[in-house]
Amino acid sequence: MADVLKKVPVREQDPKVRATNFEEVCYGYNKEEAMEEAARCIHCKNAKCVSGCPVNIDIPEFIKEVKEGNFEEAYQTISKSSALPAICGRVCPQESQCEGKCIRGIKGEPISIGKLERFVADWARENGIKPTPAAEMNGHKVAVIGSGPAGLTCAGDLAKLGYEVTIFEALHKAGGVLSYGIPEFRLPKDKVVAAEIENVKSLGVKIETNVIIGKSVTIDELLQEEGFEAVFIGSGAGLPMFMGIPGENANGVFSANEYLTRNNLMKAFREDYMTPIHHGQKVAVVGGGNVAMDAARTALRLGAEVYIVYRRGEEELPARKEEVHHAKEEGIQFHLLCNPTEILVDDNGWVKGMRCIRMELGEPDASGRRRPVEIPGSEFELEVDTVIMSLGTSPNPLISSTTIGLDTNRRKCIVADEETGQTSKEGVFAGGDAVTGAATVILAMGAGKAAAKGIHEFIMGKK
């Protein structure tokens, strides 16, 4: 019998092998492993894990069903709270959410809630189990802008309540960051993302791709001419930031968004797809978040030697521990406490290196993290032919600038009530990264859920 203080280990692809392919790293649990892990849960009466989950899944209940081998019941329990369990089970930072609150985690390792959720969702998909649609339609129309995690969740919840929901998506494929941002090796596109989007569609949600709100049609037109009674804005934070250092426009410098979009959405890594991607030999990824890890591990799989360049230390890396661990296993090299000051360009306009300066940590700044300070005279050159900037993103001002009466704050984020998603404009709700700035998939889902409730109350209250 396994050690009850430890998680049942999860099978993974060998680091040396996976560094050369885009197949999923983690294989997930099988039935026996899932039931064994579920048996570790002590089913707390006042379960802390539930409060750690932004969409409050009834975790002890679904785990109880897994323990007994009732996987379909487990799936229906999760579905009451989450529209995208196969995705969340894979990409949520469980260590700081549900698993971070697990009582088992005090003395040993917490229950592997994420891996169990993933197992249940994968099992349901493989066995053709779908979420239950609304018994009847209520005759009200709602428009959802953006098909990322916030939009899909909001649309799914409203559809279950009987609303006729249309999602408008600017790109040619639904999913938002799930499709263009998070790579195949963490989140398989056809198997998982497309399947979960099909589940949302099976609830009756219509998805119109290739429609850019603010350009193809405005929010005011949706409300006044197209017959929608409410609009949810889940347009995310997709505008990349650059550093503003010399050489940044040289050939071979990309935003992580561009690099990942080419590879994930346009499938540039595949021979049979037309979109090209630059195959660097020595690649520097600037930044320390999940997106930086994704870009670095993608470049590695495309055949490069890869460095992460981050201005703070290991402890401050904002990426998930699991992803940093995976990146190191695969051979990504970390240049910590180090910041670029200039990108060096050759005569043909291509990157030939990056000048960096070493940093040390000073006093904590407004964000509570210790502020990195340059060490004078510590400049050095890193020989690279490709630089990927992964410094974060901010909301695209397209929607806010074309919608009359929609307030934004200093950071271009839409101002919305946390409980209901209500914005400064009647009938218009918002949530996810468009409101908070770049955050996590599950927080966006939580905001989508809250707004669905807010929209339901708004429309029902009008009568």
Add this chain to the structure above:
Amino acid sequence: MYKILNADKLAANIYRMVVEAPWVAKHCQPGQFIIAKMNEEGERIPLTICDYDREAGIITIVFQPVGASTMEMAELQTGDAFEDFVGPLGQPSEFVHEDLEELKKKRILFVAGGVGTAPVYPQVKWLHERGIQADAIIGAKTKDLVILEDEFKAVCNLYVTTDDGSYQRKGMVTQAIKDLTAEGKQYDICVAIGPMIMMKFVCQLTKELGIPTIVSMNPIMVDGTGMCGACRLNVGGEVKFACVDGPEFDGHLVDFDLAMERQKMYKTEEGRALLKLQEGDTHHGGCGHCGGDK
């Protein structure tokens, strides 16, 4: 799917397609563009809107095959369809927002080069519909490559110039600008659209002549909505994204040399894709990159 209602050839290597795209047709303005994608494996290709009909819900695009994707696109026939077709993207031409009475006082010169003739058309047409007759220069390499001549004649004062002198005036568009101004023509603004090298030389000249000049930039794009920065340019020392801030900019502020370097970024990849397309199953490593017969 976005149906192609009509596909025809305007010149040896220039194709025109009328596409059913109601969302785009509803709101597009002169100066804006679309992104088309042929099929699942296809690239997203940015193309400037050449004409539109709001009631019919249709958009006309004109393009010149330059790589594997556009060559494949040229094969599409009337009745075929694009899997994806999205827009309108980018900012409309500035004059769309200007006071009409003020605009009427302006003497406007359009300079079109090659396939760049197409995006100039909706601009002169828009002005003509509001009673403003602009001058336009169409430049082409040779007689057979002059496109949309009749369409232009109907909506502006047209001057055609061919590099080899096989039709109308002889020489580059810059020569025509010099000639027209030497003949006593005066302009308050110039709008130049064509290959980057042409726009660069037009801007050098108009700077000397003191004519403010707008150019429409055509850098590499992916999404076209501002989320990646592939299309970034240096305009007056600032980084701009052509897809959301442009594509039209003050030509006297654009760093053309940088823009032209960036345009070449995928040259080898493009060449490889082109060879693969042309040689098909007979491709045995002639591109020098693919490692030969796989």
